[in-house]
Amino acid sequence: MPNKVKYGIKVPNSVRKALILDKENNNTLWADAIKKEMTALNKANCFEYFPLHHRFGKDYQYTPLRIIFDVKKEDLRRKARLVAGGHVVDFSMYESYSSVVQSRTLRILQTIAANENMRVITSHVGNTFIQAFTKEKNIF
Numbered sequence: 261m262p263n264k265v266k267y268g269i270k271v272p273n274s275v276r277k278a279l280i281l282d283k284e285n286n287n288t289l290w291a292d293a294i295k296k297e298m299t300a301l302n303k304a305n306c307f308e309y310f311p312l313h314h315r316f317g318k319d320y321q322y323t324p325l326r327i328i329f330d331v332k333k334e335d336l337r338r339k340a341r342l343v344a345g346g347h348v349v350d351f352s353m354y355e356s357y358s359s360v361v362q363s364r365t366l367r368i369l370q371t372i373a374a375n376e377n378m379r380v381i382t383s384h385v386g387n388t389f390i391q392a393f394t395k396e397k398n399i400f
Contacts, residue, residue: 266331269338275327278340293340294327301342 264271272278278290301307324345332339373380 267333267336269331269336271329271331273329278327278329289338290329290340293329293338297327297340297342 264273270281272281272290275294278294282288282290325342326345327340327342330339330341331337370380372378
């Protein structure tokens with residue numbers, strides 16, 4: 261599968277292709293993005309390391325991991341995100357909810373806030389899901 265191009269920059273679809281692009285471009289921009297992502301995840305202690313042939317109990321499910329790549333429009337910064345293939349995990353025994361806000365929804369809310377002379381407070385949450393509970397938890 262060929263690399264896609266975004267803002268004139270080739271975007272890899274695998275770590276191997278990212279490193280090849282760095283070599284072709286005589287830089288380490290993609291490798292730096294991968295390192296930044298993995299360092300942040302390691303700092304958050306979201307991995308537990310086991311020996312290669314460790315056997316897991318029946319309460320664990322296998323989920324493939326991969327890194328997805330992107331280029332930020334603002335400064336052409338390279339981004340790498342480690343993602344889990346949740347499409348292969350059976351969530352039927354858990355209640356789950358994940359919300360996504362569309363940019364047009366945010367624009368509508370900003371327009372309403374401006375018309376009503378309201379103060380808008382925003383934030384950005386990086387690596388949101390590394391803090392999510394992976395087992396059912398009763399909060400009441």
